[in-house]
Amino acid sequence: MRLCRHRLWDEADAHRALPAEALRRLAARVAESEQRHGGEIRVCVEASLPLSYLWRRASARERAVTLFGKLRVWDTEQNNGVLIYLLLAEHAIEIVADRGLNQRVSAEQWHTVIGSLREALQAGRFEDGLVAAIGQVEQLLAHQFPTNGAPPRNELPNAVVVL
Known part of the structure; x- marks a missing residue:
């Protein structure tokens, strides 16, 4: 059953959920957010899992x-990258945070974002x-990794990854 559900979803479904204009606005929102903290946010939307x-x-x-790992979210100077991942075929949401942030944020805080x-x-x-x-991840990052007046560094692309 799981295999059938995943085969029914493709990249076009992800683009229907988030058209090109929405993807541009989301990338701009990530860029805007990263002006307020020292972390990095990546968003990935995948229609279905690979076979x-x-x-x-x-x-x-x-x-x-x-x-x-593949998107190099782990590869930030302060180990404070966050991946927001959506798997459309399973209606799954995952947030993966690097160790520099994850040790400072409780599971309950992540569950609030996911909820x-x-x-x-x-x-x-x-x-x-x-x-x-x-916005919620931004607040967590701003609290744990404030810019303290330093110019923000953009270590990772801001564009939403659609697979």
Whole structure:
């Protein structure tokens, strides 16, 4: 059943959920957010898992952790990158934070971000939900990694990754 569900979703579905204009606005929101803290935020939306993940019954979390590495979110100077990952075929939301931030933020705080995003996605408000999630992650990063007047560094691309 899982294989069928994933084969029904493709990249076009992700682009229907988040059209090009929404992707541009989200990238701008990430860039704006990164002016207020010393961290890095990446957003990735994937329609379905690759077959290799489905064959071995890998979870959305495992895929998110793999993409955290592939997108080099782990490779920030202060180990404070955050990946917000959506897997549309399973309605899964994962947040993967690097060790510099994750040790300072409780599981409850991450669950709050995920819960808010889940409500918006269930209502079909993908862009609004991601904007709010970026804002919540921004608050966590600003608290833990304030800029202290230093010019922000942009270590990673701001564009949303759609797979």
